[in-house]
Amino acid sequence: MTHNIYIYILIMAVVSYLIRALPLTLIQRQIKSTFIKSFLYYVPYVTLAVMTFPAIIEATESPISGAVALLAGIIAAWFGASLIKVAAVCCGAVLIIELFLI
Amino acid sequence: MKNRGIKGETKAALLKGMHDGIPIGLGYLAVSFSLGITARNAGLNPFQAFLASLLCNASAGEYAGFTLIAASAPYIEMAIITLITNARYMLMSCALSQRISPETKLRHRFFMSMHVTDELFGIAISQPGYINPYYSYGAALVAAPCWAVGTVLGAIAGSILPLRIVSAFSVALYGMFLAVIIPPARHDRVICGIVLFCFTASAAATYLPALSGLSSGTRTIILTVAISAASAILFPRKQEETAQ
Numbered sequence: 001m002t003h004n005i006y007i008y009i010l011i012m013a014v015v016s017y018l019i020r021a022l023p024l025t026l027i028q029r030q031i032k033s034t035f036i037k038s039f040l041y042y043v044p045y046v047t048l049a050v051m052t053f054p055a056i057i058e059a060t061e062s063p064i065s066g067a068v069a070l071l072a073g074i075i076a077a078w079f080g081a082s083l084i085k086v087a088a089v090c091c092g093a094v095l096i097i098e099l100f101l102i
Numbered sequence: 103m104k105n106r107g108i109k110g111e112t113k114a115a116l117l118k119g120m121h122d123g124i125p126i127g128l129g130y131l132a133v134s135f136s137l138g139i140t141a142r143n144a145g146l147n148p149f150q151a152f153l154a155s156l157l158c159n160a161s162a163g164e165y166a167g168f169t170l171i172a173a174s175a176p177y178i179e180m181a182i183i184t185l186i187t188n189a190r191y192m193l194m195s196c197a198l199s200q201r202i203s204p205e206t207k208l209r210h211r212f213f214m215s216m217h218v219t220d221e222l223f224g225i226a227i228s229q230p231g232y233i234n235p236y237y238s239y240g241a242a243l244v245a246a247p248c249w250a251v252g253t254v255l256g257a258i259a260g261s262i263l264p265l266r267i268v269s270a271f272s273v274a275l276y277g278m279f280l281a282v283i284i285p286p287a288r289h290d291r292v293i294c295g296i297v298l299f300c301f302t303a304s305a306a307a308t309y310l311p312a313l314s315g316l317s318s319g320t321r322t323i324i325l326t327v328a329i330s331a332a333s334a335i336l337f338p339r340k341q342e343e344t345a346q
Contacts, residue, residue: 013157015184021215023195038334049300056276077284084125090277095270
């Protein structure tokens with residue numbers, strides 16, 4: 001059975017949009033429950049932390065350069081470097097380490 | 103005079119968003135480039151790859167989708183997999199909904215929904231107080247075209263960039279994640295502990311044989327719900343903190 005690629009893309013687009021739009025438009029009021037508020041407060045930190053490690057050491061050509069990038073990024077962010085600087089520090093770390101490794 | 107003040111604020115928010123969107127856009131170029139290669143291998147032409155990225159704005163979700171297209175999977179499976187791989191955006195949208203001023207018009211909520219991505223959500227949520235919709239628009243204005251253009255370039259050119267550069271670029275996104283989670287972890291012991299726990303749990307879920315069969319999207323949503331719920335029970339936040 002053949003499928004139309006445009007219909008696939010349409011399904012992907014509609015589902016991807018609704019999943020974002022429904023909570024954002026339906027939840028208009030400020031939530032009162034301390035549990036839900038605390039839960040939502042932690043979600044961004046948890047989800048970003050979960051996605052960063054160990055993915056960062058698998059994203060690069062060598063796990064060592066990924067690990068160094070992680071460490072360098074944490075140090076830079078710890079001392080308050082801006083978004084773009086932390087990103088640049090991570091990229092630079094990989095570039096330099098891989099010059100020696102690969 | 104008041105009107106002018108709001109206009110000035112809008113412009114400032116838009117410009118700040120565009121500024122903060124630059125590193126995200128650069129990271130997107132590299133990531134979507136490899137996504138474009140996947141799209142081409144799945145049988146999409148460059149225009150279709152462009153369209154998919156422009157409309158979906160999702161990394162893991164698009165990867166999964168392209169794999170299904172390559173396998174000529176049923177449409178219903180496409181809908182379910184897209185739902186699962188993007189489920190974390192539902193959580194992010196819930197969190198974001200609490201940070202939009204009650205005075206913000208509904209149409210802004212519809213437009214802001216388009217660009218709830220890991221990175222754009224990350225920088226929006228790190229803004230103090232209520233989020234100005236124009237901050238989100240500014241960031242999306244810079245970052246979203248990079249995502250779509252990178253996908254096209256990947257679909258057309260395959261591998262023109264040297265491997266070294268792609269490898270270096272690929273950590274830019276994670277650097278941005280770190281810039282969002284590390285500064286609060288420095289000032290708040292609870293967040294610091296949670297971040298460390300997340301790293302450990304995520305590594306365990308990735309490498310333990312029993313769990314490693316899960317896709318990364320599923321893993322992310324399970325860990326996010328479980329750890330955030332446990333944290334909310336063990337360390338409930340005071341009212342003024344969650345309002346921030």
